Amino acid sequence: MILEKPQVRHIFVEKFCALNVLDENGEFFNKLKALIEETYENAKQRPVVLLPHxxxxxxxxWFLKKCDIPWKKKYIKSLVFSSCPFGGSVKTVKIEASGDNFGVFLRSPLSFRHVQRSMPSLTFLFPDSRLWPSSEPLIITPTTNYSSADYERFFKDINYTIASRLPNVERYSLPC
Known part of the structure; x- marks a missing residue:
């Protein structure tokens, strides 16, 4: 038996994705759908394996939630998640509060915070309050602790109230 070399296609997002809302990325999803269909045809009509990271x-x-079942059955063999932040990411809370210097110790993390706050995907990835208990503090300060139930107060206290109006992972996450 001779095994054919599998065809691997890559799709890269070339910048730190600003997710105002996943629904607004329709053009990306249209291109992704076309790429999957093209890959299916190039692979002699074999369903594809998606391996997102x-x-x-x-x-x-989110893309697959929007696709109808017959399309998924025809084109998708499997979906393998790698390091998926389904419940959000605690690190994003730290970045919104005090910035992140990415290990560059010559600069204060605060010097990066302004730029990092311009990336709505950070707020999008805040820990999901449905999965993080309100009794568990995510941020501990000398005067106040904040849990996943305290995001609005947290944003007010760090003078970043616009963040409370940005979408978060709760709207889009949790496997179907």
């Missing part, structure tokens, strides 16, 4: 998992999940 990190935030790409949320994109893939």
């Amino acid at each position: 990190s935030m790409g998992c949320l994109f893939a999940q």
